[in-house]
Amino acid sequence: MKALVELANKAREVSGVRIYKRNVEAVLSAVLKSGDFWEIVDMSSLPVPAASGIVKVLIDEGILFIDDEENIKLTQKGFDFVRELGIETFEDHSCKACEGRGIPFYANIELYREFLQLTKDRPKAIRDYDQGSVTPETTISRVLFMDSRGDLRNKDIIVLGAEDDLTGLAIALTRKAKSVLVIDIDKRLIDFDNQIFKELGIDNARAMVWDLRNPLPEDILGNFDVFVSDPPETLPAFRAFIGRGIATLREEGGVGYFGLTLRDSSVFRWRDFQISLTSEFGVAITDIVQNFNHYITWDYHSETKAAELAPVKREPKTIWYKSAWYRIEALPGFKRWNEPISDDVFYLDEEGSTT
Amino acid sequence: MKALVELANKAREVSGVRIYKRNVEAVLSAVLKSGDFWEIVDMSSLPVPAASGIVKVLIDEGILFIDDEENIKLTQKGFDFVRELGIETFEDHSCKACEGRGIPFYANIELYREFLQLTKDRPKAIRDYDQGSVTPETTISRVLFMDSRGDLRNKDIIVLGAEDDLTGLAIALTRKAKSVLVIDIDKRLIDFDNQIFKELGIDNARAMVWDLRNPLPEDILGNFDVFVSDPPETLPAFRAFIGRGIATLREEGGVGYFGLTLRDSSVFRWRDFQISLTSEFGVAITDIVQNFNHYITWDYHSETKAAELAPVKREPKTIWYKSAWYRIEALPGFKRWNEPISDDVFYLDEEGSTT
Known part of the structure; x- marks a missing residue:
């Protein structure tokens, strides 16, 4: 043996x-x-x-x-x-109440209800943009997590390229932020958000189409207290999403949230990300909550490299793709990165497989 | 204004x-x-x-x-x-079931009961060694967290200079680890642990007195799968506890757990720690769970710099001192640090105050 x-x-x-x-x-x-x-x-x-x-x-x-x-x-x-x-059976003692997140979605049940009812006909995740939506419980828990850290009320918040999760919409629905700006490459999501903002008369929130491979326009840079994102796990995509996210922050003490998974990226890559965050971008990591984000298995699963690589053809029966929830805080001298970026390996590299 | x-x-x-x-x-x-x-x-x-x-x-x-x-x-x-x-009231949506840890202590109620009964007469936290015990719920949750990450069963585990929390004892009580070694400067805790190990016939666990300012003996280096610690928040102490902790790990994939607080250390210092961990020691950070560790207010509170600095003389009424729970994973090429260290600013610096 x-x-x-x-x-x-x-x-x-x-x-x-x-x-x-x-x-x-x-x-x-x-x-x-x-x-x-x-x-x-x-x-x-x-x-x-x-x-x-x-x-x-x-x-x-x-x-x-x-x-x-x-x-x-x-x-x-x-x-x-x-x-x-002496290898023993995997054990998971995660809390049943909050699904291990530490923050239960039902801590604001009115928000959860309103979100669910408004998003009944939300756009489906499509492969073009590496989409995969988190569960509604995840989205609401994200917002409550932000609120618990003082990152919601009266804050200018930007959601970058992650609106398949409708986190920007959920933030806007709290009516607690000072302003909400959603930017995403997918016009379906932008239209969906703007329609709801209009119907509900939420006039401090707006959504606009933007491809994050391009530098952000000047008027967005340095104008926000908090950003939220959910980047693909390649290094170029990490730069485009998180580097630009940090570039939107107004000043030190500004905060960023994003998901990072170990399903499309190894712990080796995580260290690279962490060195980049702390040494290059000048931020501190304050939270890493494993398995916070639960993704609904996407309709295009059978077309992915993941499905092709798998030793079996059987499709997933339950939620299997999860990511950790990161919170970072920008310290004095933090770096605003806003360079153009090429298409190469934006979504996929040797460790990634779910695009 | x-x-x-x-x-x-x-x-x-x-x-x-x-x-x-x-x-x-x-x-x-x-x-x-x-x-x-x-x-x-x-x-x-x-x-x-x-x-x-x-x-x-x-x-x-x-x-x-x-x-x-x-x-x-x-x-x-x-x-x-x-x-x-536009500043609004602080909100905390933490889960009531697991106290926000994501892992509830009652997931193994037998362990919790046994731990409580055995530790009724545990040594009190004393000031000499910057002690402050976490709640029993915290200690048990730590062990269940480790178990959920595959870091308990059949592992060789060392607890370094943190046994005022009796985490080593709780690990030993699961009877799941391959071996448990507890080292701490406080002979009271070492005797307490060894007495219980003996009474219960737990022969794969032992405790020994050690001052972590001194390099670890050769036979401890590179012999463990997992270390657990709870360092004072000065940079020299961080090195002594975490650097030596990493030095005890057998190989890549080895894991470390420790508490780090923002009550005795700023987010600036956290970034320094994170740069040191990822760039110098060669580990990745996989988890940071804020407010995981709840500390029982120590009897010597009124003698601390914290009490002296406070704008009021009133003593704490509830648990106020909390720390985050870090998990790190050693990657190939990780650094084993085991130098002697001086007494200077070991426990206290300008940000710390609870010693």
């Missing part, structure tokens, strides 16, 4: 992404809990190519097999292996 | 610590919720010297006053000022 570290190295070769011993353990621990590949990705907190590479290697080694219903299971040899290593 | 930014600058002069506009807003927002100074520190998430400096400046400016019962209140001028600026 190969050692875990050898299995990790082999999976790294197969998948082309960075994998270490701990990741193989995490997959085995998850398999003890569920045979569903997408749940295994979720529980092991790995990029899809990494989880998939590990599963494939473990099948090759006779540790796992796929049954007739496309469940991933341990062989007898696999059970012995896992027992020998 | 002075502008917020002028008030911030003045408070900075008075207190000698870094303060910006947003911090003044946070104090005013908190005063709208409570007149208790310690609750104001908690809600504004500021170092005590900063919150105290701001309150003093706002009193000087006729915006705040202290009433006969030592409540901090807005004057009429203060109310007008706050209304003009």
